[in-house]
Amino acid sequence: MTVPILKQGDVLIASMQAALSDRDLEQLRDDLAEQVGRFRSRSVIIDVAALDVLDSFATRTLRAIAYTVKLRGASTAVVGIQPDVAFAMVQLGLSLDGVVTALDLEEGLAHLKSLAAQERIRE
Amino acid sequence: MSDEMCVPIERENDIVTARQKGRELAATTGFSTTDQTMIALAISEIARNIISYAQRGEVTLSRLSDGRRRGVLIVARDAGPGIPDIQLAMRDGYSTGKSLGVGLPGAKRVMDDFELVSSPGKGTTVTMAKWLR
Numbered sequence: 001m002t003v004p005i006l007k008q009g010d011v012l013i014a015s016m017q018a019a020l021s022d023r024d025l026e027q028l029r030d031d032l033a034e035q036v037g038r039f040r041s042r043s044v045i046i047d048v049a050a051l052d053v054l055d056s057f058a059t060r061t062l063r064a065i066a067y068t069v070k071l072r073g074a075s076t077a078v079v080g081i082q083p084d085v086a087f088a089m090v091q092l093g094l095s096l097d098g099v100v101t102a103l104d105l106e107e108g109l110a111h112l113k114s115l116a117a118q119e120r121i122r123e
Numbered sequence: 124m125s126d127e128m129c130v131p132i133e134r135e136n137d138i139v140t141a142r143q144k145g146r147e148l149a150a151t152t153g154f155s156t157t158d159q160t161m162i163a164l165a166i167s168e169i170a171r172n173i174i175s176y177a178q179r180g181e182v183t184l185s186r187l188s189d190g191r192r193r194g195v196l197i198v199a200r201d202a203g204p205g206i207p208d209i210q211l212a213m214r215d216g217y218s219t220g221k222s223l224g225v226g227l228p229g230a231k232r233v234m235d236d237f238e239l240v241s242s243p244g245k246g247t248t249v250t251m252a253k254w255l256r
Contacts (some may be wrong), residue, residue, distance in 0.1 A: 019143065024137045053142060053160060054226050055167035056185040083203035092164055093215060 003028045003092050005035060010042040011112065013105070025061040032065060036072045043086030043112040044069050045104055059094045065101040075115055076100065078110035127185035132199075136168040141182045148184050149195055151240075155256055161233040162195060162253055168226035169199040169249045177203020188253055194254035196234070196251065202246040209239055224246075 001024055006013040012035055014028060032044055046062065048054065054062075066076040079098040081089075089095075102108035128148075145166040152192040164181040166182060173180040177192040180201030187194040206212045215228045227249075231237040241247040 019139045020141060028156070043197055046173065052146070052161045053167055055142075055164055056229070057167075057171060074166070088160045088164045088233065091161060093225045094229070099157045121154045 005031060007035075007039055010040065011045060011109065012036065012039065012041045012043070013045045013047065015047045015049075016051055018052060020051070020058070022057055022061075025058060027069060029061060029065045031119055033068045033072055035076070035089065036069055036074045043075050044074055044076045045105065045108045045112065046076065046078045047080045047108075048078060048085075049082065052082070052086065054081065054085050054089055055096065056094055057058060061088065062096060063099055075112060077102050077108040077112055080088070080104050085112070127183065130182045132170050132173045132180050132201075135171075135174055138167055138174065140142075141170045141184075142166045145182075145184050145195070145197060148186070149253075151194060152195055154195070154253070158253065161198070164239075165230040165233050165251060166197055166199075168230045169197070169201040169251070171225055172247075172249075173199060173201045173203070176206075177201035179203075186189055187254070192229055192254045194252050196228070196250070196252045197234075198251075200246065200247040205245055205247055206239070206241040207243050209241055213239065 001017060003014050003016055003024060012032060014032065028069045062078055078096060079102045081101065100111065102111050130137060130144055131142060146159045146163040149162045153237050162183040169229060170182050180199065184197040185196045187196045213228050230251060236252040238250045
């Protein structure tokens with residue numbers, strides 16, 4: 001089951017479905033790295049609201065996606081981590097250090113937009 | 124649902140199956156969604172260890188009762204290479220390179236009972252339980 005990627009302006013939105021396999025996650029990483037270039041996207045949002053578990057592999061892959069996308073010149077926000085999922089991650093000792101997170105899709109889009117605006121001011 | 128089931132762990136998709144079955148069992152036993160998530164996460168970590176280090180094995184899920192309390196019992200077995208240094212494997216952040224090194228110590232943290240038995244060349248068995256409060 002591949003993760004659908006939606007293109008909206010210069011943003012790519014990937015909505016993860018429940019019960020993703022390791023392979024699906026790795027496929028998503030590769031797809032995003034490629035599409036950031038093809039669509040000249042500035043940012044990527046990964047919506048994990050449908051996931052009922054984020055384990056060490058998923059956490060590591062999300063970090064890998066964020067770093068890969070950054071190296072391709074775009075920024076990433078992971079949105080929609082559910083309360084129980086967040087709590088279990090903390091208990092297990094999993095972290096998403098260095099990865100931007102936001103409450104939901106709306107907050108994620110707003111955050112990435114303000115990041116882009118800041119960059120334009122610096123330029 | 125029967126009270127005991129065995130999920131063979133042979134491909135990475137089986138990890139998803141094991142944690143889904145574990146969550147269902149935890150739900151019907153009466154655990155909160157927070158505890159269900161914790162149990163599913165612990166199963167995910169130990170099932171992944173089977174794939175990473177032993178290639179194949181099984182996860183057995185069952186209900187527990189000691190007369191006063193109820194809970195769930197999860198046993199992960201493999202006949203893989205075994206763990207040469209269990210103390211080291213249980214240390215936070217230690218990994219032989221195939222993981223983040225949080226799986227075993229993390230699973231122990233989120234469960235109430237946790238036992239790891241391993242002998243080099245013979246395999247590894249992780250037994251863990253969580254009780255309803």
